[in-house]
Amino acid sequence: MTCTEFLAQLDEMLDQDAALPLRADLEEHLRECEHCEITLNTTRKTIQIYRSHELYELPDDLRERLHKAILAKCRKC
Amino acid sequence: MAAFEKLVRQYDRQVFRIANHIVQNREDAEDVVQDAFLKAYEKLDQFQGNSKFYTWLVRIAVNEALMRLRKRRTGRMVSIDEDVETEEGSMPRDLADWSPDPEAMYGQSEMADILRKTIQGLPPGFRVVFALRDVDGLSTEETAETLGLSIPAVKSRLLRARLQLRERLSRYFKKRDGSVSRGKQDGAK
Numbered sequence: 001m002t003c004t005e006f007l008a009q010l011d012e013m014l015d016q017d018a019a020l021p022l023r024a025d026l027e028e029h030l031r032e033c034e035h036c037e038i039t040l041n042t043t044r045k046t047i048q049i050y051r052s053h054e055l056y057e058l059p060d061d062l063r064e065r066l067h068k069a070i071l072a073k074c075r076k077c
Numbered sequence: 078m079a080a081f082e083k084l085v086r087q088y089d090r091q092v093f094r095i096a097n098h099i100v101q102n103r104e105d106a107e108d109v110v111q112d113a114f115l116k117a118y119e120k121l122d123q124f125q126g127n128s129k130f131y132t133w134l135v136r137i138a139v140n141e142a143l144m145r146l147r148k149r150r151t152g153r154m155v156s157i158d159e160d161v162e163t164e165e166g167s168m169p170r171d172l173a174d175w176s177p178d179p180e181a182m183y184g185q186s187e188m189a190d191i192l193r194k195t196i197q198g199l200p201p202g203f204r205v206v207f208a209l210r211d212v213d214g215l216s217t218e219e220t221a222e223t224l225g226l227s228i229p230a231v232k233s234r235l236l237r238a239r240l241q242l243r244e245r246l247s248r249y250f251k252k253r254d255g256s257v258s259r260g261k262q263d264g265a266k
Binding site (some may be wrong): 052053074 | 078081082085086089090093094097098103105106110111114115118119136172173174175179180188189192196207211212232235239240243245246247250251
């Protein structure tokens with residue numbers, strides 16, 4: 001398996017969707033290729049970091065203001 | 078109305094997040110949240126119930142957000158397909174390994190700034206796929222349905238979004254000689 005072929009299946013590795021024979025091939029490539037191992041691990045970390053940080057928090061005061069505005073508009077329609 | 082209010086409370090944070098990911102501007106995102114819920118209320122009788130309410134609502138919100146982007150860009154059309162033909166991210170270039178604990182290198186708010194700045198550099202059609210699939214946890218099928226894209230299109234955008242984000246974050250999280258952290262307040266580890 002080449003690095004390009006591995007990369008095309010990266011999502012299957014990340015999402016653990018790969019069927020068994022393919023997974024075995026991917027894991028074999030990983031054992032021999034440090035670059036692809038780094039790519040897999042750092043991409044996995046990228047997803048984890050984005051998942052664990054709320055980038056656009058909705059503060060309580062804004063939330064209440066939005067609720068009032070939404071419900072007022074809905075009552076008019 | 079009480080039942081609808083419950084739906085607003087249940088989904089407002091996610092709609093606000095998705096809107097921000099597309100419009101990248103808090104005031105516009107507030108407008109998108111209001112318009113999306115209002116439109117959902119008006120069209121409630123059209124909701125078929127054969128998809129999740131959340132995916133139906135997000136689809137409305139995504140369309141509202143794209144319209145808002147278009148208005149801001151003085152009428153130029155903006156679609157979910159914009160700028161997705163880039164070749165960037167199809168093959169990793171920066172292959173340096175990351176620090177074992179990149180989150181310890183920066184303070185909480187500095188980290189949030191880095192993550193926002195990084196994802197804002199992606200085309201809207203990549204940002205929204207990444208946000209729905211990897212942050213919100215929707216399935217590939219739900220993401221495709223929400224955005225009106227094919228499953229292969231979602232998969233291709235997700236892979237490229239993930240790789241581009243990884244590549245861009247590498248400049249912040251790369252292992253450094255001596256592992257002296259730059260942004261951490263309480264010293265190096």
